[in-house]
Amino acid sequence: xxxxxxxxxxxxxxxxxxxxxxxxxxxxxxxxxxxxxxxxxxxxxxxxxxxxxxxxxxxxxxxxxxxxxxxxxxxxxxxxxxxxxxxxxxxxxxxxxxxxxxxxxxxxxxxxxxxxxxxxxxxxxxxxxxxxxxxxxxxxxxxxxxxxxxxxxxxxxxxxxxxxxxxxxxxxxxxxxxxxxxxxxxxxxxxxxxxxxxxxxxxxxxxxxxxxxxxxxxxxxxxxxxxxxxxxxxxxxxxxxxxxxxxxxxxxxxxxxxxxxxxxxxxxxxxxxxxxxxxxxxxxxxxxxxxxxxxxxxxxxxxxxxxxxxxxxxxxxxxxxxxxxxxxxxxxxxxxxxxxxxxxxxxxxxxxxxxxxxxxxxxxxxxxxxxxxxxxxxxxxxxxxxxxxxxxxxxxxxxxxxxxxxxxxxxxxxxxxxxxxxxx
Numbered sequence: 001x002x003x004x005x006x007x008x009x010x011x012x013x014x015x016x017x018x019x020x021x022x023x024x025x026x027x028x029x030x031x032x033x034x035x036x037x038x039x040x041x042x043x044x045x046x047x048x049x050x051x052x053x054x055x056x057x058x059x060x061x062x063x064x065x066x067x068x069x070x071x072x073x074x075x076x077x078x079x080x081x082x083x084x085x086x087x088x089x090x091x092x093x094x095x096x097x098x099x100x101x102x103x104x105x106x107x108x109x110x111x112x113x114x115x116x117x118x119x120x121x122x123x124x125x126x127x128x129x130x131x132x133x134x135x136x137x138x139x140x141x142x143x144x145x146x147x148x149x150x151x152x153x154x155x156x157x158x159x160x161x162x163x164x165x166x167x168x169x170x171x172x173x174x175x176x177x178x179x180x181x182x183x184x185x186x187x188x189x190x191x192x193x194x195x196x197x198x199x200x201x202x203x204x205x206x207x208x209x210x211x212x213x214x215x216x217x218x219x220x221x222x223x224x225x226x227x228x229x230x231x232x233x234x235x236x237x238x239x240x241x242x243x244x245x246x247x248x249x250x251x252x253x254x255x256x257x258x259x260x261x262x263x264x265x266x267x268x269x270x271x272x273x274x275x276x277x278x279x280x281x282x283x284x285x286x287x288x289x290x291x292x293x294x295x296x297x298x299x300x301x302x303x304x305x306x307x308x309x310x311x312x313x314x315x316x317x318x319x320x321x322x323x324x325x326x327x328x329x330x331x332x333x334x335x336x337x338x339x340x341x342x343x344x345x346x347x348x349x350x351x352x353x354x355x356x357x358x359x360x361x362x363x364x365x366x367x368x369x370x371x372x373x374x375x376x377x378x379x380x381x382x383x384x385x386x387x388x389x390x391x392x393x394x395x396x397x398x399x400x401x402x403x404x405x406x407x408x409x410x411x412x413x414x415x416x417x418x419x420x421x422x423x424x
């Protein structure tokens with residue numbers, strides 16, 4: 001029986017490894033479309049995601065493509081015809097990805113320890129959150145913010161010090177909307193742990209002054225898929241037309257849905273879905289956000305990468321009503337993020353600071369829920385670099401968590417000061 005179980009385990013492991021998509025000899029090219037016709041010419045690649053994957057949103061400006069070996073010549077001809085000069089960023093994507101796919105994932109599957117020295121799989125994080133309830137029974141509870149297409153829970157942490165304060169407001173922090181952005185969930189859990197364990201007075205005061213909702217994995221199906229099959233997967237896992245899979249969940253929210261910066265092509269990395277709230281992850285999360293009993297003071301989303309701090313809007317360059325207050329908070333936050341390691345963030349309103357992108361969770365929270373302090377972090381590293389972008393080394397999780405915590409402390413204090421809300 002033991003031999004049979006061993007053989008079965010080996011067969012299952014072999015099957016799983018065989019199913020994992022590899023990117024041997026795939027190249028990463030950067031192009032810089034500056035004209036509308038160049039951008040339109042590149043759009044033909046959106047329907048060809050097996051051969052050319054857009055690694056950031058297709059837009060005017062530096063855009064990276066992951067190109068299959070058999071498509072290399074066709075890609076180079078296309079960009080040459082568009083009068084674009086491609087820059088080779090990585091000659092063999094698999095060699096880069098192998099540094100963090102198998103060792104990290106396998107190590108996490110064999111360990112019950114939860115630390116921030118490595119990236120964790122979904123079940124590890126869910127187990128860690130549930131264990132926190134037993135460790136802090138009077139402070140911590142878990143909540144289910146919805147369900148994914150494949151039936152996984154959107155599980156989060158609610159942190160509330162029951163100190164009798166009647167005027168408490170809530171802060172909601174969401175991460176992992178895009179599956180391959182592993183540093184987002186890692187930073188979210190690091191920050192949650194700081195709220196519970198830090199002895200710094202500023203962090204302790206922050207933990208006690210608000211009711212915290214922290215959702216590390218807003219796209220659990222996609223995150224599991226990045227561990228099991230395709231490290232570069234971005235979207236959800238729902239079936240779509242043209243035999244394509246997934247929708248960009250951060251283009252699927254019902255606020256100026258698909259007006260700009262989102263695709264109608266089901267194969268595109270930025271596909272906005274057949275309709276707003278088509279994705280169960282997005283629709284059920286939106287319903288949960290509406291049900292949060294405390295007034296929502298702030299909405300935060302963690303993404304990667306580029307070292308940007310963003311605020312609304314993504315659908316227009318018109319600034320929000322309270323943009324001066326948002327800029328004041330922005331300045332406090334980016335000032336704090338560089339104190340520890342000198343990390344420099346830039347940013348501003350989404351449309352101008354990065355690229356047009358309608359239908360995001362942050363804009364929906366601001367425009368529909370009227371959460372006037374809504375921000376998105378694009379975490380480490382800076383710039384457009386496939387090599388260190390989505391596969392940020394695990395050694396950078398703790399520094400990223402530390403500086404993001406520094407930034408959040410100052411951000412929330414600045415917003416509270418504007419509102420005249422006292423932090424303990």
